Amino acid sequence: MDLVCERNKLNSAVNNAQKAVSERSTLPILEGILLKTDNNTLTLTGNNTELAIRCRIESDVKEQGSVVVSSKIFSDIVKRLPDNRVHIEYKKDHNNIVTLRSGNSKFDILGIDPIDFPDIPKIISDNFITISAKKFNNMIKKTIFAVAQDETKPVFTGELLSIDNDEIRLVALDGFRLAIRNDKMDRNYGTNKVIIPGKNLSEISKILSDIDGDITIIFDDKSVQINTEEITIVSRLLSGNFINYEKIIPTEYKTRVIADTREFQDSIERASVILRDEKSNTVKLNINNNRIEITSSSEHGSVYEEMAANVEGLDIEIGFNSKYLIEILRAIDDESICMEFTNNVGPCIIKPIDGNSYIYFILPVKLAR
Amino acid sequence: MDLVCERNKLNSAVNNAQKAVSERSTLPILEGILLKTDNNTLTLTGNNTELAIRCRIESDVKEQGSVVVSSKIFSDIVKRLPDNRVHIEYKKDHNNIVTLRSGNSKFDILGIDPIDFPDIPKIISDNFITISAKKFNNMIKKTIFAVAQDETKPVFTGELLSIDNDEIRLVALDGFRLAIRNDKMDRNYGTNKVIIPGKNLSEISKILSDIDGDITIIFDDKSVQINTEEITIVSRLLSGNFINYEKIIPTEYKTRVIADTREFQDSIERASVILRDEKSNTVKLNINNNRIEITSSSEHGSVYEEMAANVEGLDIEIGFNSKYLIEILRAIDDESICMEFTNNVGPCIIKPIDGNSYIYFILPVKLAR
Structure with a gap:
């Protein structure tokens, strides 16, 4: 050579x-x-x-x-x-x-x-999509944090990539929260579902950060291949069935809150300052009278926060793992969010005020009495 | 309150x-x-x-x-x-x-x-100096790397601060290299010598980075106090005698080299790429014919570098710990440096072409035959 x-x-x-x-x-x-x-x-x-x-x-x-x-x-x-x-x-x-x-x-x-040196799997398939690298990367970055870290259910260490005609969706869940991102493509590509390992998606995301223009994604049973002008990426797929996650998303609510995203995130982050170990990691939300009260307490002290919000429906008092809630809020760029609650043992749904570009779902934690 | x-x-x-x-x-x-x-x-x-x-x-x-x-x-x-x-x-x-x-x-x-809460030692003393914070911080940053890391000789875990009328000097040494920085003050302050713990100087340096204007430094037997407008810093001093380091700096040389600082540093850094463990960390310099050849070898491969330099005196072949040499070169802002050698078992002196704002000294390592 x-x-x-x-x-x-x-x-x-x-x-x-x-x-x-x-x-x-x-x-x-x-x-x-x-x-x-x-x-x-x-x-x-x-x-x-x-x-x-x-x-x-x-x-x-x-x-x-x-x-x-x-x-x-x-x-x-x-x-x-x-x-x-x-x-x-x-x-x-x-x-x-x-x-x-x-x-x-x-x-x-x-x-x-x-x-x-190992061969790269050859993908021979007619199943493919074309999408902007920035768009696909954005979907990865805003869901990847919800991929399961432990390997007890291997399928949840991956993300579901679902194609439905001109709609593309990425789904990650770890048993405590669920992250869904939706986007549109330029034309119909039939239907397809594959599960891509989360750690491979993390590396793919780093590469896509520098790519302008479109990428092509090709699927077969075992592998997915992503092509840019100068780079070919091949990831193996995870086998197994992803949970029927749509079934667990409530369609009705008893309390609905519209809040400023950054103000809410900042409040939760401040309330977390005194939550310094895994055992005491709960922030409590008290939602009533167009207001969210956020409180936390630990051996280090206690925090009280209060912010205005548009509240519709029943008052509710509910607790969340602060780290999980913060990760979701950090993944949302919209100025305002809509949160829907059924009761304080059911999940909270966080979604845009308009459209369906994302759905986040977080399970509450039981409040100490 | x-x-x-x-x-x-x-x-x-x-x-x-x-x-x-x-x-x-x-x-x-x-x-x-x-x-x-x-x-x-x-x-x-x-x-x-x-x-x-x-x-x-x-x-x-x-x-x-x-x-x-x-x-x-x-x-x-x-x-x-x-x-x-x-x-x-x-x-x-x-x-x-x-x-x-x-x-x-x-x-x-x-x-x-x-x-x-422990009291801060009160310093009652007439011994003080006034110096620009930036100037003093620069002296710390360009010597601190040569402070001894191991505690076998506690006095070398500190830096000698020496005042001689209008001259201020900081000295650090660790048995393999010596770093001296000199500067001038606005007036005479008598003579004084104290040894300040290196880890305290590191913290002091971080604080001084944000300070414009002058600081006052006050000494007694046990402590040194640094005053800025809004901050008072008190460090204990190390007791014991600093080595008579001036005695070990050669005053004559057999080989004298003027080289471009950044070009030399870059060459040494490239030659270090294959030196990946403590045992094989030696770069070899071969100085002759207005040229420096830099070579290294390890289980990972070998590197050959060559650069022009102004060489006066005898040819010399000498080896150095690459990490120690790189740390010295990184501390020098001057475009060119002067290096003086006696022989390949004696120290190399690195100093400015004009003036005496710094002296670095590094011991060679024995070359494998």
């Missing part, structure tokens, strides 16, 4: 491919990035067998070839290269050494034979 | 006082901040018995008093207060509760009787 490419493009490709590289693996090759030429393109691939990311950059290739290099060492070198012109050379018979040259610097690092 | 003050001033005073509060102490009162009124001033004091910081803010005091509050809880509350107007109230008979009110928020937190 013998090629010349640009440091800045190489650096951004390494940073992206690295997101699918194992931090620590019993197989050293999984801690590596595969460099491979394809005519005048250099591809960089990270693949931890759950998630694979392949990035393409233009390159002036004198001699085709492929080699795996340590992801950590290679990325540390690339980001410090003194000149934007980088020369990469690898000859198998030369002690497996990969040589990088840039400016007056020369780096010799160990190359690994790519023969054992 | 009953007073009204401004949140923003209170917040910055809490942040400063907090730097002298124990993170974890067997005495809960040392994890607290002392609030104390003095006519129309509120003082906030943190005191871990090694370092004390007292901050004064204007306050509308209705009833004088004092109380200690948990530093963590109090600072978390203050930074989130909704309104710039803060009302603080404490009545001993009211279950020792301190009440903060701001906007529609009310916080009740536990107050601790201030009777056991």
